[in-house]
Amino acid sequence: MAQKYPIPSPDKFLGLATTSVGCGPGGGTPMIARVAVVDYRGQSIFCTYVLPTNPVTDYRTSTTGIQASDLQPGNALPWKDVQQRVAQLVRDKILVGHTLWQDLSVLGIPHPAVATRDVALYQPFRNALRSPNQVVGLQTLMWHLMRRRVQETHVCALENARAALDLYRSHGDEWEMTISRGQWPSFLPPSTFSRCYL
Secondary structure (H helix, E strand, O other): OOOOOOOOOHHHEEEEEEEEEEEOHHHOEEEEEEEEEEOOOOOEEEEEEEOOOOOEEEOOHHHHOOOHHHHOEOOEEOHHHHHHHHHHHHOOOEEEEOOHHHHHHHHOOOEOHHHEEEOOOEHHHHHHOOOOOOOOOHHHHHHHHHOOOOOOOOOOHHHHHHHHHHHHHHHHHHHHHHHHOOOOOEOOOOHHHHHHEO
């Protein structure tokens, strides 16, 4: 099949990941606590803690490694500043990540769906793990597809952004060739997060 769309250059790609803490009753509502944006080679472009906009009821320290002291002025930036900075960085870029809908949701930034490459939704990855109908965790994807361990001590936004980009690059040529032929090789994100996509 002939190419319908150009294959983007590496400088068009950015990796994005966030880490959330909990707010509200029982800490069940996610609130952004850390964000990381990396370039195609995994070099950090922007990585910061984010000041809470609501009282934190669960720091999720055992999984996030985040302590109350990390989210204090001097260590963290205001959410609005972070949101504006990330929105500026990702404009006209292709975002790579794992469950990007969660990252975009806590950032409050919509992004064009065609300009996302979500390793949690990529059909060949799910098929390789015989899980076509469910989201596979980044830790599992990295171990089974790249034989690399991630998130061993805690969830780190910077490590996750780099890992997602590594996974993407391992199949990037095939992924982009499929898209260039006018096909979409990924499942759709949950419909409840449709507001996160343009």
